[in-house]
Amino acid sequence: MPDMHNVLLCKHAEEYAIEDIKKYLSKYGLKKMKDLKIIIWKQNKEGIIRTTDCCAWCKKRLLKTNIGENQVITPLVDTSGSWNGAFKSSIIENAKIPVLKTTI
Numbered sequence: 074m075p076d077m078h079n080v081l082l083c084k085h086a087e088e089y090a091i092e093d094i095k096k097y098l099s100k101y102g103l104k105k106m107k108d109l110k111i112i113i114w115k116q117n118k119e120g121i122i123r124t125t126d127c128c129a130w131c132k133k134r135l136l137k138t139n140i141g142e143n144q145v146i147t148p149l150v151d152t153s154g155s156w157n158g159a160f161k162s163s164i165i166e167n168a169k170i171p172v173l174k175t176t177i
């Protein structure tokens with residue numbers, strides 16, 4: 074079974090977050106995990122931010138780090154692009170399978 078990491082078409086933001094979290098926890102200890110939050114979003118050229126859910130792959134990776142679903146969040150932006158300051162969990166039940174370079 075190849076490492077799924079190597080076949081993702083592009084590196085996802087969550088991967089960078091996981092790397093940073095691992096570095097942070099190795100420095101400050103695992104009990105700091107509960108203080109962490111990962112905020113993900115998408116942004117277009119005009120700077121309009123969109124609500125984003127984790128793909129199935131990132132979801133699996135994130136949950137393996139023992140981070141809670143409520144610690145991975147995305148701003149709740151409406152279709153006009155306005156944000157009222159609320160967040161929701163980016164870990165959704167039917168997470169999308171990401172685009173891969175090759176099929177397994």
Ligand SMILES: [Zn+2]
Nearest residue numbers: 085127128131
């Ligand atoms: Zn992803």
